[in-house]
Amino acid sequence: MSLAVEIAFKLNGSPVRVSIPATMTALSMLRDQLNVTGTKYGCGEGECGACTILVDGLSVNSCLMFAVECDGRELTTVEGVAANPVNDRLRDALVEHGGVQCGFCTPGMVVQSKWLLDKHPHPDRHQVERGLEGNLCRCTGYKKIVDAVCGAGGSNE
Amino acid sequence: MAVIAKDSLIGRRIPKMDAPEKTAGKTRYVQDMKLPGQLVGMILRTDRVHARIKRIDTSRAQALPGVHAVLTAADIPQKPIGVNKDNPPLKGDKVRCIRDEIAAVAAESEEIAKAALKLIEVEYEDLPGLFDPTQAMQPGAPVIQEAKPNNIAMVFDYAHGDVGAGEAESDVVVEDEFYLHYVTHCCMGVSGVIADFEPTSGNLTIYSNTQVPFLHKREFSEVLGMDPGRIRIIQPPIGGGFGSKLDIYPFEPIAVYLAKATRRPVKLVFSREEEFIASPTRQPAIVKLRSGCKKDGTLTFRTVDILLDNGGYTSWGATIPFVMMQTFSSLYRVPHCLYHTKAVYTNNPYAGSFRGYGNLQATFAVEQQIDKMAEAIGMDNLAFRLKNAQAPGEVTGQGMVFKSCGFKECLTTAAERSGYVQKFSANAANRSKPSARKRGIGMASMLHVGGGAKIYPSDGCGTILKLDDFAHVTLITGASEIGQGSETVLSQLVCEELGLPMSAVTVVNNDTEITPWDVGVHASRTTFIAGNSAIGAARKAKEKILALASKVANLTPEQLDMRGGCIVRAEDGEVVMPLPKLLRSLHFSDKAELVMTTNYYEPPSVHQGKDFKGDVSATYAWATQVCEVEVDTDTGIVKLLKVTAAHDVGRVLNRLGLEGQIEGGIVMGQGYALSEDMVFKQGKLLNPAFRDYKLMTAPEVPEMDISFIESMDGEGPQGAKGVGEAPAICMAAAIANAIYNATGVRMTNLPFTPENVYRALKGAS
Ligand code: FES
Ligand code: FES
Numbered sequence: 001m002s003l004a005v006e007i008a009f010k011l012n013g014s015p016v017r018v019s020i021p022a023t024m025t026a027l028s029m030l031r032d033q034l035n036v037t038g039t040k041y042g043c044g045e046g047e048c049g050a051c052t053i054l055v056d057g058l059s060v061n062s063c064l065m066f067a068v069e070c071d072g073r074e075l076t077t078v079e080g081v082a083a084n085p086v087n088d089r090l091r092d093a094l095v096e097h098g099g100v101q102c103g104f105c106t107p108g109m110v111v112q113s114k115w116l117l118d119k120h121p122h123p124d125r126h127q128v129e130r131g132l133e134g135n136l137c138r139c140t141g142y143k144k145i146v147d148a149v150c151g152a153g154g155s156n157e
Numbered sequence: 158m159a160v161i162a163k164d165s166l167i168g169r170r171i172p173k174m175d176a177p178e179k180t181a182g183k184t185r186y187v188q189d190m191k192l193p194g195q196l197v198g199m200i201l202r203t204d205r206v207h208a209r210i211k212r213i214d215t216s217r218a219q220a221l222p223g224v225h226a227v228l229t230a231a232d233i234p235q236k237p238i239g240v241n242k243d244n245p246p247l248k249g250d251k252v253r254c255i256r257d258e259i260a261a262v263a264a265e266s267e268e269i270a271k272a273a274l275k276l277i278e279v280e281y282e283d284l285p286g287l288f289d290p291t292q293a294m295q296p297g298a299p300v301i302q303e304a305k306p307n308n309i310a311m312v313f314d315y316a317h318g319d320v321g322a323g324e325a326e327s328d329v330v331v332e333d334e335f336y337l338h339y340v341t342h343c344c345m346g347v348s349g350v351i352a353d354f355e356p357t358s359g360n361l362t363i364y365s366n367t368q369v370p371f372l373h374k375r376e377f378s379e380v381l382g383m384d385p386g387r388i389r390i391i392q393p394p395i396g397g398g399f400g401s402k403l404d405i406y407p408f409e410p411i412a413v414y415l416a417k418a419t420r421r422p423v424k425l426v427f428s429r430e431e432e433f434i435a436s437p438t439r440q441p442a443i444v445k446l447r448s449g450c451k452k453d454g455t456l457t458f459r460t461v462d463i464l465l466d467n468g469g470y471t472s473w474g475a476t477i478p479f480v481m482m483q484t485f486s487s488l489y490r491v492p493h494c495l496y497h498t499k500a501v502y503t504n505n506p507y508a509g510s511f512r513g514y515g516n517l518q519a520t521f522a523v524e525q526q527i528d529k530m531a532e533a534i535g536m537d538n539l540a541f542r543l544k545n546a547q548a549p550g551e552v553t554g555q556g557m558v559f560k561s562c563g564f565k566e567c568l569t570t571a572a573e574r575s576g577y578v579q580k581f582s583a584n585a586a587n588r589s590k591p592s593a594r595k596r597g598i599g600m601a602s603m604l605h606v607g608g609g610a611k612i613y614p615s616d617g618c619g620t621i622l623k624l625d626d627f628a629h630v631t632l633i634t635g636a637s638e639i640g641q642g643s644e645t646v647l648s649q650l651v652c653e654e655l656g657l658p659m660s661a662v663t664v665v666n667n668d669t670e671i672t673p674w675d676v677g678v679h680a681s682r683t684t685f686i687a688g689n690s691a692i693g694a695a696r697k698a699k700e701k702i703l704a705l706a707s708k709v710a711n712l713t714p715e716q717l718d719m720r721g722g723c724i725v726r727a728e729d730g731e732v733v734m735p736l737p738k739l740l741r742s743l744h745f746s747d748k749a750e751l752v753m754t755t756n757y758y759e760p761p762s763v764h765q766g767k768d769f770k771g772d773v774s775a776t777y778a779w780a781t782q783v784c785e786v787e788v789d790t791d792t793g794i795v796k797l798l799k800v801t802a803a804h805d806v807g808r809v810l811n812r813l814g815l816e817g818q819i820e821g822g823i824v825m826g827q828g829y830a831l832s833e834d835m836v837f838k839q840g841k842l843l844n845p846a847f848r849d850y851k852l853m854t855a856p857e858v859p860e861m862d863i864s865f866i867e868s869m870d871g872e873g874p875q876g877a878k879g880v881g882e883a884p885a886i887c888m889a890a891a892i893a894n895a896i897y898n899a900t901g902v903r904m905t906n907l908p909f910t911p912e913n914v915y916r917a918l919k920g921a922s
Contacts, residue, residue, distance in 0.1 A: 021268075032267075037189035038182020040396075042345050043429040047847035050345060078182030091180040095172045098813040101821065102640025103179030104345035104396030110180055129856040136847065138345050138397050139640050140817055141824030142855040 007071035012080030029067035038078040049135030052108040059115040078107035090152040097148035101139035161721040170813035198425035199270040201260040203252040206504040206840035208281035217276040223269035226418040241471035246407040253469030256435040263415040290466040293501040301502035310467040311500040313478035317554030318493030323458025327449030329533045335444040336906040339835040346396015349426035352416035368402040369677030376405040392667040398639035400510035433845035437509025440474035444522045458493035465500040474508025475500040477515025484519035487553035488604040489545040524601035524890035556770040563805030563866035567781040575783040575801035593791045597899025601890035607878030608775025610680035617759040618687040619673025620694040624752040628736040633665045635675025636687030642814035654695035656719035681879030688874030690758035697754035779805040782887040786895040793915025799860040807870040807878035819884040826888025
């Protein structure tokens with residue numbers, strides 16, 4: 001068993017204190033230790049974006065981040081994005097534009113889009129496509145997800 | 158009195174019912190579940206491609222603290238699974254491919270399970286490997302499965318007409334060999350299962366991603382030697398299927414055996430690398446095709462000889478010839494057709510079913526030869542296609558009956574909307590220009606089952622419908638939801654019958670103890686089969702409701718209708734009574750009753766015999782897709798610019814969901830053609846990661862122009878047909894034709910990665 005480390009951070013606005021093995025990823029801390037399962041495992045190698053979370057407002061693949069690195073930071077997961085009514089516009093857009101099928105990529109898409117819209121409140125289509133490039137979806141063919149994020153950002157193109 | 162106008166939900170854009178929960182991260186997939194006392198299950202897979210197992214020693218793994226069970230073949234009954242019953246869940250005597258399961262552990266944590274696997278010692282005696290299906294048929298080739306000493310796993314033969322006579326009347330004959338590669342499903346949710354066995358009651362609950370819960374239940378009872386009545390299959394939301402979950406695979410019984418051995422629930426979930434190595438692939442194929450036509454463009458014959466690499470074991474991949482032959486025999490009118498397919502064992506991985514089920518492979522060959530023949534006789538290839546295209550009323554050599562058929566409309570619509578004919582000749586004329594970047598346009602069409610496929614004696618689906626005192630409907634259906642939106646379209650069909658808003662329905666669709674039988678989610682069948690089943694149940698409910706209302710209103714049932722949650726007068730929509738009130742009056746009367754109905758729908762299709770003849774589906778879907786590409790002849794990079802698609806969908810039910818299926822299928826087909834490629838060397842997968850196995854990403858998605866042809870199928874639910882697989886089918890063929898149009902080079906081997914295209918272009922010049 002690897003060494004346990006105690007860390008403290010803010011998760012979706014609430015303080016959290018946990019003891020975790022030093023080798024644990026932030027993703028498995030969230031999912032296996034804290035049972036916050038909205039964030040998904042898709043590859044564990046930083047290639048699919050299913051595990052996207054915000055760390056101090058920056059979008060991060062939580063599968064590539066050690067849990068210990070969360071110490072003293074502020075984490076936002078899909079649950080945190082959904083808890084804030086400001087983000088209903090984005091979620092509604094994903095629903096209404098048909099951006100969700102099996103939904104397994106959706107939490108990552110939601111968090112990444114939230115980050116994108118924070119950075120570019122009115123992104124054009126190209127910016128959205130580029131911004132979602134690291135998030136794989138096997139179901140939708142992306143078009144409706146891009147439509148939704150453009151729609152939520154108030155731009156039609 | 159209030160009046161409610163007649164309204165319809167059909168053709169609307171209706172958001173997926175479970176999407177809000179999914180955007181909140183609330184949906185709990187099997188990967189997210191945790192049962193009390195749950196252990197982690199993990200499988201030891203071999204690193205040999207073909208070897209005899211001489212010794213397995215698990216004693217050190219057993220002794221590791223936190224390990225609850227270690228199993229090998231010696232600990233479980235040797236009951237092989239799969240289509241040929243040739244795949245023991247744990248291999249005891251020998252291993253036949255790199256994914257082979259040789260031991261399994263159940264432990265307190267993932268870390269301990271991993272450590273335990275490392276402590277298992279295995280001694281092998283290597284056997285000669287076989288990686289080329291043509292070599293597998295040579296005399297003296299190593300034997301993979303002892304029960305099949307000639308390595309032939311399966312053979313399919315089909316014929317109509319007399320190809321000799323057809324060839325004799327041909328003016329042009331073309332012959333090619335096409336090679337289709339390995340790709341895999343890449344569901345974003347990896348494979349996983351939780352097995353929960355209670356020894357005192359003998360009850361087994363399996364939380365499974367399966368697409369076929371009722372067939373699965375039977376499979377499990379056979380493998381485990383259990384009473385099927387004790388087996389319950391619950392399907393948590395599924396993170397993608399695409400056909401990959403149509404068979405039972407070794408990891409599932411292994412999880413059950415671990416649960417039995419430990420008396421604890423065992424959760425077994427793959428890593429992504431394991432998913433690449435140990436979940437099924439699309440069936441690769443070598444297709445030899447010979448076709449002929451007359452000078453006027455009339456097709457004369459087709460001879461097909463296909464070799465399939467079966468891998469070490471047999472799953473559904475080996476049965477794709479069943480679907481492939483439909484395209485060879487019946488997409489166009491072909492008077493003479495001779496078809497032979499062999500699947501042979503090798504030490505490669507084995508293929509499962511995958512969206513399109515062999516039709517991508519068949520269409521790839523057929524549609525390229527259509528272009529070749531048209532060119533050979535100097536005929537415009539659209540005109541060539543229209544001349545031979547099937548039309549309503551045709552009965553094919555295989556006995557398929559095309560009652561509704563929008564094929565010609567698909568061809569003309571896609572051609573007109575893309576400017577196909579003009580662009581095709583302009584591009585061809587531009588080939589000789591010095592610029593390295595060439596534009597190309599290519600077309601392909603497809604025929605696929607659209608009304609189920611009776612590959613089992615029953616192709617039906619059951620529905621149970623109940624209305625509560627507030628007119629809320631619970632729709633209990635056998636149909637599985639894998640992200641395609643079945644729950645939404647089924648609710649829509651029920652609401653259309655009962656004049657209710659979408660919010661009036663809750664769907665229950667994921668528990669074999671509750672839901673009525675269904676053959677499973679495959680063959681693009683759910684909207685058609687489960688849709689008809691749901692409509693039938695709703696009509697029975699409506700009949701009962703209107704019979705009661707007619708007594709209250711003093712009108713005949715025919716004079717009444719259901720709209721906006723009320724009983725209304727049919728002629729003018731005047732409200733007679735709100736539906737909840739009527740339901741309560743029925744419930745709280747002397748002869749108290751509830752509105753609950755059941756329905757089982759069995760499509761009017763035929764279970765084919767050994768000659769593969771008969772009308773296997775209640776209807777057929779058609780599509781034409783036109784792809785426009787830019788080929789960089791310096792680098793071999795092919796960019797897909799635009800796809801113009803026309804699909805005969807029978808009728809548009811949920812426009813949003815339908816578009817989603819078509820777009821997703823187009824992009825999946827794009828990946829198959831341009832970038833996805835499992836690279837094997839001596840049976841070992843070299844690229845088991847998204848870093849080296851490239852799925853399409855958002856910036857690569859082409860412009861898509863999608864048209865729907867509404868042929869209003871007489872048997873379809875509100876006239877609709879199944880379309881789930883259709884959009885992926887034409888893409889590789891259309892892109893190949895577009896590359897030819899751009900460069901004059903015919904690409905017979907997939908995939909069209911820059912390297913392969915570059916080599917083909919250089920080889921040709
Ligand atoms: S799970 Fe982190 S990027 Fe795929
Ligand atoms: S919706 Fe299934 S992976 Fe994106």
